[in-house]
Amino acid sequence: MHFLALAARGTLDAVAAECRALSLKILRVDGDGVHLDLSWRELAKALVHLRVAQRLLLELGSGPGDDGETLYLSARRIDWGEWLDARSTFAVYATGDTVPPGKRENGRPFAGLTDLRFVGLRVKDAIADDLTRRLGRRPDVDRRDPQVTVVVRGHQGRWTFYLDASDPPLFQRGTRVSPGPAPLKETLAAACVDLSRWDPRQPLLDPMCGSGTLVLEAASKALGIAPGCTRTFAVERWPQHDKTMTRWCGEERADAVARARKALTAPTLRIRASDVDPWSVQATQRNVQEAGLGDVIQVEQADATRLGPQLQGTLLLTNPPYGERLGGSGVTELYQQLGQSWRGKGLESVHVLSAHEQFVESFGWTPLHGQRLTNGAIEVELLSFAPPA
Ligand SMILES: C[S@@+](CC[C@H](N)C(=O)[O-])C[C@H]1O[C@@H](n2cnc3c(N)ncnc32)[C@H](O)[C@@H]1O
Incomplete structure (x- = not known):
């Protein structure tokens, strides 16, 4: 499966180096981060051990979108039923480049996608419509504590759809009890x-x-x-994978805790x-x-x-x-x-x-x-x- 280890500005080399140190299979490195080919077992290892990457996203597919309709159709091409069930809650976040209005090659005008909140809403509609057709029930949106977080990233009029396997982001190690007034991530x-x-x-x-x-x-x-040895990850709550991933992330955490105890002696x-x-x-x-x-x-x-x-x-x-x-x-x-x-x-x-x-x-x-x-x-x-x- 194709994952993206997101790198903040200036940290790409460090993220690539930590992926190599963990022997993760790198597909390519580009401006956004490090693209990885991971099994579920390797995903658990990456989640528990990555220190510099911001998030680990599972890539589901991509498509064009220069207005709400074309974006909606691209999102509908994904089989969302593979990732969400009728009882799942989800939220959609959009980031990246917006699209200014213009004309297509056939001369027809398009409205552009200038508001990332609108991008999120159109993708949310596509997911809800897809699941209603497949499962006969509209899933619930929960922006506060979703079971599944969908991330949509735009680049030059193309939108890529991901699930955030890490959520909350990886900087949250779970050990900081006192943040101070100006903490670094x-x-x-x-x-x-x-x-x-x-x-x-x-x-x-x-x-x-x-x-x-x-x-x-x-x-x-x-x-x-390991930075993730005391926290859990979104993938452990995904409806189709919760039990397996909870076991594998749990094994990685237990192994990391045992090694930490030894190092601290x-x-x-x-x-x-x-x-x-x-x-x-x-x-x-x-x-x-x-x-x-x-x-x-x-x-x-x-x-x-x-x-x-x-x-x-x-x-x-x-x-x-x-x-x-x-x-x-x-x-x-x-x-x-x-x-x-x-x-x-x-x-x-x-x-x-x-x-x-x-x-x-x-x-x-x-x-x-x-x-x-x-x-x-x-x-x-x-x-x-x-x-x-
Ligand atoms: C930007 S904060 C550091 C944040 C820190 N990196 C973190 O992640 O929490 C700057 C710190 O410098 C401290 N500071 C300012 N003047 C100082 C001085 N003369 N000596 C020692 N500390 C000082 C402040 O009290 C503050 O905690």
């Missing part, structure tokens, strides 16, 4: 850890840790703790997290405990502009306030102080995830590399620096 934090090229033998520090997402992802990856990592804000320190401590990483990650209250001397060989990975969510005043002054105070401390490298256009200028170090990413709706960049002499 776990999938983005995992991508940052990969991009920083942190070697688990070297010390790692996040001196502006917020709720601790970066250090939690780093520790889990280094210890091989003798952790050798040197990971520290700190924040100036006591509430953030508490949030990180709670999240670290919940993830079972209390013996692995040291958490303390500290000002990032006054770091202690014990930083020789440390990789510093952090996400300072952008000013957008945490209040704008004084962030450039903070960046300047960070740039001055982190010199001469013996740091091996510094990686800063920032959305602030004046970060580099204020920080005063020349980046070796920058990778553009997105944090929800915010465009961010992971900037990598070698400390100046």
Whole structure:
């Protein structure tokens, strides 16, 4: 079966690398993500182990759609009865390119599809009509807690229909109890850890840790703790597959938990997290405990502009306030102080995830590399620096 491991902007290489590391069969890699050929058993493995991919979607088919009618006909070509039964609840989400109005090759005008909510409604109608004809009953739409989530993605007037096997999205690991005011998505934090090229033998520090997402992802990856080992996935609720997939996902989870327990018996990592804000320190401590990483990650209250001397060989990975969510005043002054105070401390490298256009200028170090990413709706960049002499 054809699945798409969705990659957020800037994370495609990391998603492809994690698919290869799990020995998943890659069909192709394109702008959206990594296309995979997976059995149901392999799907369970991918769901439990993928760290950077956003979602895993099962591709059902695709077709043209330059107005409501042609889109509806394309959606009707799918055998929805294979995936939903008369008692299923479902929801439809549409994303991607809309279609402006225009003329077909035969000169006939078409209205275009300029509103993604309308796209979702037309596909919902096609699914409901198909199931009513096959099963004699219209299934219920439930946007809050659907059993089956249908995703429709548009690209240049073609629409591809998927079922979301992961729902809720894979960034929801199920272990964060205290989110903090500006948390990173776990999938983005995992991508940052990969991009920083942190070697688990070297010390790692996040001196502006917020709720601790970066250090939690780093520790889990280094210890091989599967990100999906404590949560369930939509495919386990699909009417046609619930029992088999619940068993297989359950086996993957149990195996992952056993391996995590073993890894936690003798952790050798040197990971520290700190924040100036006591509430953030508490949030990180709670999240670290919940993830079972209390013996692995040291958490303390500290000002990032006054770091202690014990930083020789440390990789510093952090996400300072952008000013957008945490209040704008004084962030450039903070960046300047960070740039001055982190010199001469013996740091091996510094990686800063920032959305602030004046970060580099204020920080005063020349980046070796920058990778553009997105944090929800915010465009961010992971900037990598070698400390100046
Ligand atoms: C964008 S948030 C980090 C969010 C974090 N990556 C997460 O996923 O939760 C920035 C953090 O920097 C902290 N901060 C701001 N100024 C600081 C300073 N001088 N020293 C240490 N932490 C500071 C804030 O308290 C806040 O928790």
